[in-house]
Amino acid sequence: MFTRFEEYAATQMLGQPDSPPRSEGKLLFREEWQRTVFGMALALSKEGHFEWEDFRQQLISAIATWENEACGGDITWDYYEHYTIALIAILEQCGMLDPGELERQMTPEDASK
Amino acid sequence: MPALFEYDENREAASAAKVRALEALLIKKGVLGSDAVDAVLRHFETVAGPFNGARIVARAWLDSDYKRRLLDDTPKAIAELHFPGMDGAEGEHMKAVANSESVHNLVICTQCSCYPWPVLGLPPYWYKDPVFRARGVREPRAVLREFGVPISAKKEVKVWDSSAQIRWFVIPERPAHSEHLTEAQLAALVTPEAMMGVALVPAPTAA
Numbered sequence: 001m002f003t004r005f006e007e008y009a010a011t012q013m014l015g016q017p018d019s020p021p022r023s024e025g026k027l028l029f030r031e032e033w034q035r036t037v038f039g040m041a042l043a044l045s046k047e048g049h050f051e052w053e054d055f056r057q058q059l060i061s062a063i064a065t066w067e068n069e070a071c072g073g074d075i076t077w078d079y080y081e082h083y084t085i086a087l088i089a090i091l092e093q094c095g096m097l098d099p100g101e102l103e104r105q106m107t108p109e110d111a112s113k
Numbered sequence: 114m115p116a117l118f119e120y121d122e123n124r125e126a127a128s129a130a131k132v133r134a135l136e137a138l139l140i141k142k143g144v145l146g147s148d149a150v151d152a153v154l155r156h157f158e159t160v161a162g163p164f165n166g167a168r169i170v171a172r173a174w175l176d177s178d179y180k181r182r183l184l185d186d187t188p189k190a191i192a193e194l195h196f197p198g199m200d201g202a203e204g205e206h207m208k209a210v211a212n213s214e215s216v217h218n219l220v221i222c223t224q225c226s227c228y229p230w231p232v233l234g235l236p237p238y239w240y241k242d243p244v245f246r247a248r249g250v251r252e253p254r255a256v257l258r259e260f261g262v263p264i265s266a267k268k269e270v271k272v273w274d275s276s277a278q279i280r281w282f283v284i285p286e287r288p289a290h291s292e293h294l295t296e297a298q299l300a301a302l303v304t305p306e307a308m309m310g311v312a313l314v315p316a317p318t319a320a
Contacts, residue, residue, distance in 0.1 A: 004156065004161075006153060006156040006157065006161075007156075007161065007230050010157070010235060011230075014235065014236060014240075014241060015238075015240075015241030015242075019238065020235075022234075022235045022237075022238075024163060024234075024304060024305055025162055025163035025233055025234025025235050025236075025237075025305035026157065026158075026162060026163065026234055026235065027154075027157050027235065031125065031129060032129075033128060033129035033132040033133065035150070035154065036132050036133075036136055036150055037132045037135075038154070039149070039150030039151070039153050039154045040132075040135070040136060040139070040145065040149070040150055042153045042154075043145060043146075043149035043150055043152070043153040044139070044144065044145060044149075046153060047144075047149075049144060078124075078128070080128065081124070081128050084128055084131060084132055084135075087135070088135065091139075096139075096142070096144060097138070101138065102131065102134055102135055102138060105134045105135075105137065105138045106130060106131070106134040
């Protein structure tokens with residue numbers, strides 16, 4: 001029984017395909033955006049915008065898609081790239097984000113990257 | 114720069130831009146507070162984590178009375194240190210065991226993945242591995258040797274199986290040549306692995 005959402009959420013992922021990178025007992029973020037996207041999904045689920053388990057299933061599915069396509073030449077693994085895909089998918093699924101809305105939000109400079 | 118790395122850099126920048134835009138959009142929509150990310154991550158970064166366990170161990174090394182209280186009634190002794198993250202259910206069932214000249218303790222979890230979060234942080238990848246869990250019980254000395262911790266035949270190895278009822282952690286032996294260190298410097302030497310019994314705390318390197 002977990003009394004804290006943060007611990008419940010991270011524990012559900014441990015030992016599973018969606019287990020986050022970590023080192024010495026701490027979450028491992030190479031870049032600030034990775035920390036941001038990890039925290040966003042936790043914060044939104046904690047607020048009740050979606051079930052953590054539903055987000056996890058999106059993440060597991062994003063990772064499985066990558067695994068199935070990995071022979072196509074894309075050998076680069078980036079956990080948080082899949083995490084971002086999963087977060088966008090769950091937000092679209094629960095109607096918090098319209099398809100294409102994120103692209104419109106991005107600056108022309110960002111979008112060209 | 115090789116093309117492969119150039120591609121990765123672009124991809125990294127694209128991910129960063131996408132996440133920045135998503136955060137801005139969700140804040141604009143009012144569904145995400147501007148400090149929500151920091152607030153939720155604060156739990157992992159400052160409230161519950163291996164830094165707490167390291168402080169407990171350093172205190173026990175410096176204060177033998179504290180160490181005795183820690184072994185007698187672990188939750189009560191931890192409460193003395195006033196950690197903000199120790200009020201949850203996970204903290205209430207902890208039990209410390211001490212390594213010594215005659216005993217080495219190893220913590221595993223055969224049933225699930227019970228782990229004293231507030232003091233050790235996130236468990237390592239292999240903690241949930243069924244092979245590690247099974248071998249830890251059957252042949253702890255062989256497992257420890259593979260972790261780089263050979264235990265002399267004269268020393269007893271005790272294996273503690275964490276469960277929902279009791280979550281164990283190890284007070285490692287204080288390293289040699291650490292007499293001059295402060296509590297904070299001692300804490301900096303203590304790793305989560307040492308508090309699970311799969312590592313020793315190395316002697317401090319000369320300053």
